[in-house]
Amino acid sequence: MSSDARGYAPRAIVVPAVVGLAFLILPLAALVARVQWSTFLTDVTSEAARSALVLSLVTGLLATVICVIVGVPLALTIARSGPRIAAVLRAAVTVPLVLPPMVGGVALLYLFGRAGWFGGLGLSFSTPAVVLAQTFVALPFLVLAVEGAVRTSGVEFERTAAALGASRWTILRRITLPLAAPGIVAGVVLCFARAIGEFGATALFAGNRPGVTQTMPLAIYTAFNGAGVTQGAAVALALLLLAAAIAVLLLVRGWRPGAAR
Template sequence: MSRATASYSGVPRWIVAVAVIGAAFVVLPLAAMVVRVNWAEFIPLITSPASVDALWLSLRTSVISTALCILLGVPMAIVLARTSFWGQKVLRSLVLLPLVLPPVVGGIALLYTFGRRGLLGQSVEVLGVTIAFSTTAVVLAQTFVALPFLVLSLEGALRTVGTRYEAVAATLGARPTTVLRRVTLPLVLPALVSGAVLSFARALGEFGATLTFAGSLQGVTRTLPLEIYLQRETDPDAAVALSLVLVAVAVVVVALAHQAGESEGLRFWRRRSA
């Protein structure tokens, strides 16, 4: 690519103007929240026992949920992208359904599946295991709403890169698992990282399904979004301070992961060009 092409910026001015308006639409509410923060009481507000419990619970459960999304979502995306079977379009629609469902509907579905009188809940209840209104329920609710983000990102990347390199590896005698580990996953690693980041961010901000399926018990199921919602009614300053903390955590995580994804993508294309 020539230097002239690399530095090309012939974007119509009206596109830039609309982009500025869109950016302002996102940035101005965040700026308004920053202005509203009571900075004199900021540290005491975010370090209260309830706030700290909610923050650590959110981070802990979001990490576990993201791991589950990777564990379950990678095989799902590969099957959807690399195989063809009857009912595939219907299955894809169902897998991506949580993207458009109101979270509270997802919470109700989980409750009637894993609750004490649910489809599977009755069976595990006999074994002395209670899922609903526990920390496990928080993880399941977050995974339910976050999983489609990883599947959608990874399936799109798999379809984009095609199957050329996988076919070459297979003709050279590589087993399917070896092809998956040495060819397929490295090809789509940036998309996998991006999908994991989206899943983590969605899990971190989950509210409706968690409240419906897990309730709001401090230190057990009350995540940071639930704590913000409760504080909004009793202590607006605390709600704004905690909201800013949630925004800061999300921005840091997304920025770091985006940088990691870009770096991995550059390393891959350099290895490919070598």
């Protein structure tokens, strides 16, 4: 690495930087150290753990599909709107990112709960409620990733295609989406990872019923409170979530423009 790339920051900042890095890495190392490798497969494949794992994967996939269906059009709308409208829409999309998940669960409960605006649908404390909670917290990750990719790609190629007589749908299919493909893939991966790791909104809005609404995070929480899966299975599931997070980071980095250089 050249001296220009390193810059001229004081060398003393390395000490607090190492402390901060250790604060992030050591808890994860402690988690890995607690895994009982001799019983890992048994813990992961136990009935309760398998049920939570399958439910997390299925609902996470469904939530990701919903996010793609509504999130990509929303991201395109934001990217192609005027500065003021785009700022308002972007702020609205960002709210779930900074909102405590528990508050999101309460909001969903007041909207879809038995006494909510759409209480007649009977969605609360059911498997569809898990999907809705995951969609609520994961959608911003996809929208912001896709919106940034579309905005960065510009409109020059779209204008050229329009001047040559291409329709709006053709431009979207042949130019806009292919140019934004890295951002779309990154957004989908981040969205799925956030969905399977959702806890707070799911706990309040969907509950914690084994086989129905108990996802991996809820199973882990329940185990460490003396119920549900064993703590060995909980640690194994936590390791799976950690591995999924690392895989997400690697995939996002691989699809980032210029990552191959």
